[in-house]
Amino acid sequence: MKIEKPKVAIQGIRASFHEEAAIRYFGENIETIECNSFKQTFESLKKREADYVVMAIENSIAGSILPNYTLLLDYGFPVVGEIYLPIQLHLMALPGVKFEDIKYVTSHPIALRQCVDFFDEYPHLKIVESSDTAACAKRIRDEQLTDTVAVANALAAQLYGLDVLERRIESNKRNFTRFLIMTQHDNVEKKPANKASLCFQVSNKVGALAKVLNIFAEEGVNMSKIQSMPILGKRNEYNFYVDIEWDEQKQYDTSIRQILKYTHNFNILGEYERHDDEPSSTPKPHRAERSIRKYINIRRNA
Numbered sequence: 001m002k003i004e005k006p007k008v009a010i011q012g013i014r015a016s017f018h019e020e021a022a023i024r025y026f027g028e029n030i031e032t033i034e035c036n037s038f039k040q041t042f043e044s045l046k047k048r049e050a051d052y053v054v055m056a057i058e059n060s061i062a063g064s065i066l067p068n069y070t071l072l073l074d075y076g077f078p079v080v081g082e083i084y085l086p087i088q089l090h091l092m093a094l095p096g097v098k099f100e101d102i103k104y105v106t107s108h109p110i111a112l113r114q115c116v117d118f119f120d121e122y123p124h125l126k127i128v129e130s131s132d133t134a135a136c137a138k139r140i141r142d143e144q145l146t147d148t149v150a151v152a153n154a155l156a157a158q159l160y161g162l163d164v165l166e167r168r169i170e171s172n173k174r175n176f177t178r179f180l181i182m183t184q185h186d187n188v189e190k191k192p193a194n195k196a197s198l199c200f201q202v203s204n205k206v207g208a209l210a211k212v213l214n215i216f217a218e219e220g221v222n223m224s225k226i227q228s229m230p231i232l233g234k235r236n237e238y239n240f241y242v243d244i245e246w247d248e249q250k251q252y253d254t255s256i257r258q259i260l261k262y263t264h265n266f267n268i269l270g271e272y273e274r275h276d277d278e279p280s281s282t283p284k285p286h287r288a289e290r291s292i293r294k295y296i297n298i299r300r301n302a
């Protein structure tokens with residue numbers, strides 16, 4: 001079932017990186033449902049207020065966002081897609097504010113961590129962490145703060161009417177965040193998949209995990225990620241979250257049949273098409289970029 005204008009739940013507000021990811025995945029014709037927490041995004045999917053959830057799962061600097069793995073397992077909504085977003089960060093302030101006027105820098109902790117080299121040069125600036133980059137930009141606009149800058153994306157500067165004082169202040173120009181897209185079971189479109197996210201346990205015995213990984217290797221299935229999470233209250237027991245990719249469906253089917261024999265609590269969190277775009281730091285005059293601009297205009301005029 002193709003939804004004309006999907007309702008997409010994100011943690012954070014419009015123009016956050018989560019919304020940027022949603023626009024890049026779905027295009028500009030979406031309705032964003034702003035939520036205060038990742039759990040709330042899943043709740044909104046459960047209540048069918050949202051058609052999809054877009055949720056960050058890992059970041060090239062901060063690593064895996066572990067609590068989000070637990071949400072995937074607890075709610076059991078299928079992962080139907082992924083998107084890698086290059087995180088390009090700008091320093092923004094109210095129009096007229098000069099760099100010399102600034103005392104405070106506000107942003108999401110991940111965004112701030114990505115700009116350490118820039119801020120090392122200005123030790124007098126006080127760093128204030130917040131729940132989302134766009135909310136920082138909005139607060140500067142709403143409260144007319146003249147001593148504060150936000151670190152956020154170009155979308156936030158445009159939507160909240162801030163001027164960019166310094167572009168691309170991220171330390172690593174090739175940093176990216178990977179987002180997953182979840183939906184309700186009955187919304188799943190049957191598209192050919194070449195990637196899957198799995199979760200399973202193995203017994204605490206010599207070679208138990210190696211056996212599973214060897215099956216993937218023997219079938220020519222590539223493991224692109226492995227993450228372990230302790231199981232609450234059970235010493236030395238872990239859930240393994242594994243992402244795998246394949247060329248031929250048969251390779252996947254055979255390896256799943258095999259590994260079922262060597263795992264327990266086996267779950268397929270989702271089967272989907274892998275996002276192949278090389279995460280690039282060079283801003284191309286990109287179709288998504290144009291759609292973001294168009295989208296801002298639509299929203300402003302709405």
Ligand SMILES: O=C(O)C(=O)Cc1ccccc1
Pocket residue numbers: 011012015016017018019056087108110111131132133134177
């Ligand atoms: O704060 C935001 O805009 C978010 O969506 C969270 C986030 C922050 C930095 C990198 C990726 C996601």
